Every structure is written in C-alpha cells, then in structure tokens.
Amino acid sequence: MEKPVALGADHGGFALKEAVRAHLDERGVPYVDYGTHSEASVDYPDMAVPPCEAVVRGECACALLFCGTGVGISMAANKLDGIRACCCSDAFSAKYTRLHNDANALCLGGRVVGPGLACELVDLFLDTPFEGGRHAGRVAKISALEQSCSLGAITEADKLSQIDAVLAGVQHGQTAGLLLCMTVLPCALMFVSYLLYIKKYRLDE
Numbered sequence: 068m069e070k071p072v073a074l075g076a077d078h079g080g081f082a083l084k085e086a087v088r089a090h091l092d093e094r095g096v097p098y099v100d101y102g103t104h105s106e107a108s109v110d111y112p113d114m115a116v117p118p119c120e121a122v123v124r125g126e127c128a129c130a131l132l133f134c135g136t137g138v139g140i141s142m143a144a145n146k147l148d149g150i151r152a153c154c155c156s157d158a159f160s161a162k163y164t165r166l167h168n169d170a171n172a173l174c175l176g177g178r179v180v181g182p183g184l185a186c187e188l189v190d191l192f193l194d195t196p197f198e199g200g201r202h203a204g205r206v207a208k209i210s211a212l213e214q215s216c217s218l219g220a221i222t223e224a225d226k227l228s229q230i231d232a233v234l235a236g237v238q239h240g241q242t243a244g245l246l247l248c249m250t251v252l253p254c255a256l257m258f259v260s261y262l263l264y265i266k267k268y269r270l271d272e
C-alpha cells in the first residue's frame with residue numbers, strides 16, 4: 068500500500084494546509100495530518116517535528132509543511148537527521164528539488180503562495196522521482212554532514228585550535244627568551260664589567 072504523506076503546519080500555514088488537504092482528497096492521496104487544526108497561535112518548530120519524524124521512521128513517504136513564509140518550518144525540518152526540506156514558491160524548484168536533491172519535505176508559505184499555485188507545487192513534488200546517478204553522491208554528502216558537522220566534531224576542532232594556540236604560545240615564549248639573551252644579557256654584562264672597572268680604578272687611586 069502507498070505510504071501516506073505527512074502534513075504539518077503552524078497557524079500561519081493552517082489555511083493553506085487545509086486547501087492542500089482538500090486537494091489530496093480529490094487526488095486520492097493518503098495523508099496523516101499532524102496539525103495544527105485551527106488559527107490559534109503555535110510555534111512552527113514544534114509543528115515540524117511530528118511529521119518529519121514520521122518520514123524519518125519510514126511511516127510516511129514525505130512531508131508537506133506550512134507556515135507563514137515556509138521558511139521557518141523548513142529551517143526547523145532541516146535540523147532533523149534524514150530530512151531534506153525545501154521551501155518553494157516556484158515550479159522549477161519544486162520539481163528539481165525532487166530530481167536533484169531527493170527532497171523529502173516541501174515547505175510552503177501560507178502568506179506567500181495562493182492555494183492554486185500551492186497545489187501545483189505539491190503535484191510536481193509528489194509526482195517527480197529522484198533522478199539518482201550523479202546526484203546520489205551529492206545527496207549522500209548532505210547526509211554525511213549530519214555526522215561530520217555535529218557538536219562532537221566542532222569540539223574536536225576546538226581542541227585542535229587550542230593545541231595550536233598553546234604551541235604558538237611556546238613559540239612566542241622561545242622568541243622572547245632569545246630576544247632577552249641578545250639584548251638585556253649583554254647590557255647587564257657590560258654594566259657589571261663597568262662597575263668592576265670603576266671599583267678597581269678607585270681602589271688603585
């Protein structure tokens with residue numbers, strides 16, 4: 068059986084989600100609606116998580132997400148490992164983010180696109196397969212960033228830069244020591260010699 072599509076919206080995207088939901092009904096596309104279910108204010112990061120988790124778990128084929136601009140909910144969605152969310156308001160992007168990026172979440176702005184265009188973008192997104200080929204390696208590199216750019220990796224980088232700083236400090240210390248030997252030490256020796264000379268001179272007198 069065909070996997071359902073996961074729907075998620077905040078209050079800014081609620082009306083558009085409802086329009087797209089009606090369109091999915093007309094097309095006979097199954098979906099799970101994770102809300103919101105009214106115009107009452109909710110936070111878009113909270114609304115991104117349940118539908119995106121359903122996609123990552125493999126329960127839903129992809130997510131259709133809605134907020135005022137589509138931008139905030141796409142930012143939140145892209146924080147989840149395994150989600151490749153694209154905020155679109157044009158047909159070319161909606162098509163090519165499937166062909167080239169294998170996007171699994173389409174984000175639309177309820178205050179940006181009207182219901183007619185939104186439904187066209189949804190159709191393009193749902194009906195366009197991933198092209199694979201040379202794009203598969205690039206998508207794999209996106210997934211690899213989820214590991215290599217994690218907090219742990221940054222901490223390792225920080226450690227390395229701290230080691231560099233210590234080594235630079237040692238080098239500065241060595242340079243300062245060398246300068247001291249080349250300037251202050253000869254002066255001090257000359258001064259001591261001078262004192263001895265004066266002392267000897269006075270004693271002879």
Ligand code: RB5
Nearest residue numbers: 079134135136138139140
């Ligand atoms: C809510 O007012 C609005 O900020 C939200 O829907 C979305 O546009 C954020 O990116």
